[in-house]
Amino acid sequence: xxxxxxxxxxxxxxxxxxxxxxxxxxxxxxxxxxxxxxxxxxxxxxxxxxxxxxxxxxxxxxxxxxxxxxxxxxxxxxxxxxxxxxxxxxxxxxxxxxxxxxxxxxxxxxxxxxxxxxxxxxxxxxxxxxxxxxxxxxxxxxxxxxxxxxxxxxxxxxxxxxxxxxxxxxxxxxxxxxxxxxxxxxxxxxxxxxxxxxxxxxxxxxxxxxxxxxxxxxxxxxxxxxxxxxxxxxxxxxxxxxxxxxxxxxxxxxxxxxxxxxxxxxxxxxxxxxxxxxxxxxxxxxxxxxxxxxxxxxxxxxxxxxxxxxxxxxxxxxxxxxxxxxxxxxxxxxxxxxxxxxxxxxxxxxxxxxxxxxxxxxxxxxxxxxxxxxxxxxxxxxxxxxxxxxxxxxxxxxxxxxxxxxxxxxxxxxxxxxxxxxxxxxxxxxxxxxxxxxxxxxxxxxxxxxxxxxxxxxxxxxxxxxxxxxxxxxxxxxxxxxxxxxxxxxxxxxxxxxxxxxxxxxxxxxxxxxxxxxxxxxxxxxxxxxxxxxxxxxxxxxxxxxxxxxxxxxxxxxxx
Numbered sequence: 001x002x003x004x005x006x007x008x009x010x011x012x013x014x015x016x017x018x019x020x021x022x023x024x025x026x027x028x029x030x031x032x033x034x035x036x037x038x039x040x041x042x043x044x045x046x047x048x049x050x051x052x053x054x055x056x057x058x059x060x061x062x063x064x065x066x067x068x069x070x071x072x073x074x075x076x077x078x079x080x081x082x083x084x085x086x087x088x089x090x091x092x093x094x095x096x097x098x099x100x101x102x103x104x105x106x107x108x109x110x111x112x113x114x115x116x117x118x119x120x121x122x123x124x125x126x127x128x129x130x131x132x133x134x135x136x137x138x139x140x141x142x143x144x145x146x147x148x149x150x151x152x153x154x155x156x157x158x159x160x161x162x163x164x165x166x167x168x169x170x171x172x173x174x175x176x177x178x179x180x181x182x183x184x185x186x187x188x189x190x191x192x193x194x195x196x197x198x199x200x201x202x203x204x205x206x207x208x209x210x211x212x213x214x215x216x217x218x219x220x221x222x223x224x225x226x227x228x229x230x231x232x233x234x235x236x237x238x239x240x241x242x243x244x245x246x247x248x249x250x251x252x253x254x255x256x257x258x259x260x261x262x263x264x265x266x267x268x269x270x271x272x273x274x275x276x277x278x279x280x281x282x283x284x285x286x287x288x289x290x291x292x293x294x295x296x297x298x299x300x301x302x303x304x305x306x307x308x309x310x311x312x313x314x315x316x317x318x319x320x321x322x323x324x325x326x327x328x329x330x331x332x333x334x335x336x337x338x339x340x341x342x343x344x345x346x347x348x349x350x351x352x353x354x355x356x357x358x359x360x361x362x363x364x365x366x367x368x369x370x371x372x373x374x375x376x377x378x379x380x381x382x383x384x385x386x387x388x389x390x391x392x393x394x395x396x397x398x399x400x401x402x403x404x405x406x407x408x409x410x411x412x413x414x415x416x417x418x419x420x421x422x423x424x425x426x427x428x429x430x431x432x433x434x435x436x437x438x439x440x441x442x443x444x445x446x447x448x449x450x451x452x453x454x455x456x457x458x459x460x461x462x463x464x465x466x467x468x469x470x471x472x473x474x475x476x477x478x479x480x481x482x483x484x485x486x487x488x489x490x491x492x493x494x495x496x497x498x499x500x501x502x503x504x505x506x507x508x509x510x511x512x513x514x515x516x517x518x519x520x521x522x523x524x525x526x527x528x529x530x531x532x533x534x535x536x537x538x539x540x541x542x543x544x545x546x547x548x549x550x551x552x553x554x555x556x557x558x559x560x
Contacts, residue, residue: 001026006033016045016053020062031081034066038088046091057092071100074107079117082107083124090131105132109139112146119150123162135169144170148180152187160188161199164206171210185215192221197229201237204244213248223250230258231266235274242281251285251503264295272307275299276314283318286509288502290326293319297326301335309347312339313355320358322502323510333364340369349381350393357396360403361510363517370404371413373397379420394422398463399514406521425463431512432457433497433531437467440495440529443543444468448478455481462522464515468493470551491551492524497531506532527551 006029013019019041023029029037041063045052057063070077070085077085086104094101108125111117117125126143133139144166155163163184171177188203195203204222207215226233226241233241245251263270263278279296282289300307300315307315316336319326326332336359347355356366356373372378374397383389401416437456444454458469471479472489479487500512508516520526527550537543548555 001029001033003030003033007036010037010040013040014044016041016057016060019044020060023062023066031070031077032084034069035081035084035088038066038085038092042088042091046093051093067094067100071103074103077107079111079121082111083121083128086128087124090128096132101132112139112142115146117146119147119155119159122146122150123159126162126166130165130169140166141170144177144180148177152183155187157191157194157196157199160184160191161202164203164210168206168209181210181212185212185218189218189221192218192225195222195225197226197232197237198234200226200229201233201240205240208240208244208247219244219248219250223248223252223255227252227255227258230255230262235271238274239277242277246281246284251287253504256287256289260289260291263292267295267299268302272299272303272311272315276311279314279318283321286322286501286503288322288324288505288507290324293322293324294326294328297328297332301328301331304335304339309343309351312336313347313351316355317358320361320510323362323508323513325362329364333359337366337368340366344369344372349378349385353382353393353396353400357400358510360400360407361514363407365404365408367404367408367411367413370400370411373400374414374416389420391422391426394420395426398422399425402463402518403514406518422463424459424465425515427465427511430499432467433495433499436497436531436534437495439534439543440468440493440547442540443537443547446540446544447547452480452482453478460519460522462518464519466492466519466524467495476552476555490524492519492526493529493551494519494526495529501530506530 009022010019013022019037023037041057045057051057067089070082070089074082082104086101086108089101089104090096105128108128112122112125122143126140129137129139129143144163147163147166152160167177167181167184171181185207192200200222204219204226207219207222212219223241223245230238245255259278263275267275275296278292281287282292296315297319300312304312304315319332344352353373356369359366366373379389382393397416398421401421404411441454441456445451448454454468454470456468458466460466469481470491470493471481471483471487472491473479473486474488476489494512494516496508496512500509501507502509516526516528529547529550534543534546537546
């Protein structure tokens with residue numbers, strides 16, 4: 001039978017019985033046709049749970065006859081017939097230790113050694129070896145060495161992707177495949193528009209694993225190309241893409257918009273690990289997407305009982321970090337409290353601390369769990385979990401303790417011992433916009449005439465650092481910053497640059513919101529100086545007028 005007609009008929013059949021009946025009607029067929037038949041059987045009979053009808057396939061006489069021929073005539077097979085059969089039998093879960101599989105593999109490796117395999121054959125063999133023997137397979141390196149000698153320009157997208165997958169597991173420190181990678185990256189840039197969702201995800205994942213940070217044009221093109229695939233990525237594929245965006249520090253507004261369209265309507269059919277990764281992406285990129293966060297809250301309320309503890313933390317922590325209460329906040333935190341009561345001991349200590357700390361950022365107080373958090377037993381657990389009681393952990397513990405002291409005066413449980421408290425909270429260097437602070441200080445100098453009347457980056461006894469502090473006496477006159485007597489009022493100027501807000505938003509991040517809230521409770525008059533109010537002020541006098549209105553709204557003529 002003509003091969004073209006054979007494959008047309010074969011691809012129209014939808015069950016293994018139909019395929020076996022069709023094969024029985026033929027007098028003869030080529031090894032390419034026979035291996036194609038095995039591939040079609042694997043397509044219709046294998047799903048995520050494995051072989052649907054093992055007995056109906058593996059015990060079938062036609063199937064057994066095909067396997068017999070492939071095993072005992074492997075040396076006579078064409079490269080395509082040999083390697084397609086190997087791939088199909090792997091998919092059909094044939095025992096890798098069987099004589100059939102050993103015969104096909106041995107023949108494939110022999111032909112590899114003799115240099116008889118084309119690029120397509122090399123990729124098929126590499127895919128089979130990855131499935132059967134895993135990343136530690138030594139032959140993969142040999143395949144990659146053969147690939148280096150081939151003309152990359154002529155590779156299909158499937159072949160390109162397979163080489164990335166093999167490089168991902170064969171590249172070790174000191175091995176010289178970077179030249180091949182550079183050529184591969186350059187050629188792949190020209191075929192990005194042809195890549196399917198699966199191939200886009202695989203290549204991005206490989207670039208992460210292979211640390212290809214220098215391949216900026218390719219990374220940018222792949223990230224832009226991934227936007228149109230968002231509705232079609234599987235959960236694992238989307239996770240790979242998000243991890244690449246995070247690893248390479250890439251951010252596309254149209255990517256976020258596509259996520260905002262897709263996630264809310266698909267979230268109840270998505271795996272919680274995928275949603276957790278979406279939330280992590282938004283959190284690390286400081287993207288406050290209300291449609292995504294509101295949908296995640298509803299999903300949590302409905303399905304959180306089946307989440308792992310890491311997934312629970314992955315859903316909740318971004319709400320605190322980005323300082324956002326969803327529309328269903330009361331139900332969300334009621335659900336979280338129920339889960340914590342039932343599964344408190346299941347959480348890793350650091351994960352639990354970070355989770356509860358994120359709650360207080362948005363004024364959700366876990367007072368029922370604080371006695372356990374401040375207990376010697378839990379603190380010992382924190383100490384035992386690497387890296388132990390580091391600055392991050394002790395800062396979170398201290399801020400929890402300060403929150404309960406200032407905002408929950410009814411709390412009467414154990415306190416946090418001084419030896420676990422930090423002297424000052426750790427603020428990331430990027431938190432303070434030095435350029436903006438300089439402009440405000442210049443405006444203050446113009447307003448107050450002398451530099452002695454304000455201090456900048458002032459450490460307080462209450463763990464926080466104040467950007468600018470101004471002291472006033474009882475009558476409202478400004479005192480020298482160094483003076484400690486007769487101080488009636490303290491004004492804390494919070495110079496909030498873009499890094500203290502969510503991206504493209506006027507929404508303060510959780511860490512800054514709690515700081516300003518606590519400073520107020522500690523007796524400071526907090527005056528917020530956000531970047532978006534002063535970026536248009538063109539000169540020193542306008543800045544001074546603005547500061548006068550903000551700091552001294554009820555007085556006139558103070559140096560202006």
